[in-house]
Amino acid sequence: MDNNTLSKEQLYRLINFIEKRGFHAPLVIVEILDHFACKVEEKMNSNPKLSLDEAMENAYADFGVPGFSPVVKAFEAGVNTKYRAIYGNERRKVFSNLPYTLFALIAAFSYYLGYNWCAVNGYRHIFGFNDSSAILYLSTLATTVFFLLRFKHMRKNNQIINEIINYDGWVFYLIIGVSCQPYSPANPHGLMFLSIAGTIVVFYYTICLFTRYATMKKGYSDSSIYYDYLKTIQG
Amino acid sequence: MYGYEMTRVVREMTKNKTDISESALYPALHKLLEDGSLETTSEIVDGRLRKYYHLSNKGKKESVQKINALKVALDSLQHILNSNLANG
Numbered sequence: 468m469d470n471n472t473l474s475k476e477q478l479y480r481l482i483n484f485i486e487k488r489g490f491h492a493p494l495v496i497v498e499i500l501d502h503f504a505c506k507v508e509e510k511m512n513s514n515p516k517l518s519l520d521e522a523m524e525n526a527y528a529d530f531g532v533p534g535f536s537p538v539v540k541a542f543e544a545g546v547n548t549k550y551r552a553i554y555g556n557e558r559r560k561v562f563s564n565l566p567y568t569l570f571a572l573i574a575a576f577s578y579y580l581g582y583n584w585c586a587v588n589g590y591r592h593i594f595g596f597n598d599s600s601a602i603l604y605l606s607t608l609a610t611t612v613f614f615l616l617r618f619k620h621m622r623k624n625n626q627i628i629n630e631i632i633n634y635d636g637w638v639f640y641l642i643i644g645v646s647c648q649p650y651s652p653a654n655p656h657g658l659m660f661l662s663i664a665g666t667i668v669v670f671y672y673t674i675c676l677f678t679r680y681a682t683m684k685k686g687y688s689d690s691s692i693y694y695d696y697l698k699t700i701q702g
Numbered sequence: 703m704y705g706y707e708m709t710r711v712v713r714e715m716t717k718n719k720t721d722i723s724e725s726a727l728y729p730a731l732h733k734l735l736e737d738g739s740l741e742t743t744s745e746i747v748d749g750r751l752r753k754y755y756h757l758s759n760k761g762k763k764e765s766v767q768k769i770n771a772l773k774v775a776l777d778s779l780q781h782i783l784n785s786n787l788a789n790g
Binding site for chain 1: 704705706710723724725728729731732733735736744746748749750751752753
């Protein structure tokens with residue numbers, strides 16, 4: 468069986484073959500590569516006259532009509548489930564970590580004071596929103612950009628990182644919602660409701676940021692092995 | 703055991719009568735990984751990054767239970783087939 472082991476150059480051609488079938492993400496390529504390479508070797512060993520191209524086509528035909536898709540879908544579903552579980556665990560850790568929780572509480576309380584102060588003093592300089600809300604909204608955009616720059620520029624096309632960055636994305640939309648609510652000075656209950664709602668959102672969003680950062684670090688570390696491996700093949 | 707090895711071993715053990723397709727194997731493996739019944743380790747073999755699947759402690763316990771359940775089901779089936787054959 469092992470009398471014909473594919474060389475680095477041949478593996479590089481296999482990677483190109485996989486990419487031509489529409490799978491460009493490094494994690495997916497590595498997931499497929501070993502199984503596909505074993506099949507190609509099997510074809511070449513059973514018929515030494517086969518060229519690499521023919522062996523690749525024959526091996527690919529063995530995957531059936533859907534090709535690599537079922538393997539990829541199963542892999543992506545597995546990744547999604549795994550990192551959602553990690554995210555949940557990390558969130559529990561952040562909640563039970565005093566410095567993180569304290570930081571989130573301070574951020575939330577600062578927002579509460581800022582919101583009320585801006586509402587009472589009529590500070591609405593950005594699109595007519597309460598300035599405190601507008602700053603919060605811009606901060607969420609800034610943190611998202613930070614995450615993208617911190618992780619994505621180093622590992623392109625990393626679906627683990629791309630997925631994690633969207634976790635708890637509904638909090639982001641909630642922030643936009645709270646920021647856009649008009650406040651009427653004639654209704655003090657409205658001020659109370661909006662400031663408390665915003666404070667809760669800020670607290671949870673801060674917890675989410677710490678959680679997301681920890682999960683992304685884990686995802687980045689887990690996926691490094693795939694990228695480093697591909698680098699050795701692709702040069 | 704790695705993915706390709708599983709398909710090969712099944713083929714050899716059944717003398718080419720049973721062939722596990724990739725589209726059946728990998729979704730099943732990932733389901734078992736999600737359940738925590740399987741664990742993986744990766745290492746570079748023959749210049750390839752190979753993923754080895756092995757049973758976790760939970761998987762070992764469950765596999766014993768499931769194999770026993772399968773044996774009971776096969777015995778029942780055998781019993782039905784035998785009694786049908788005996789009755790013509």
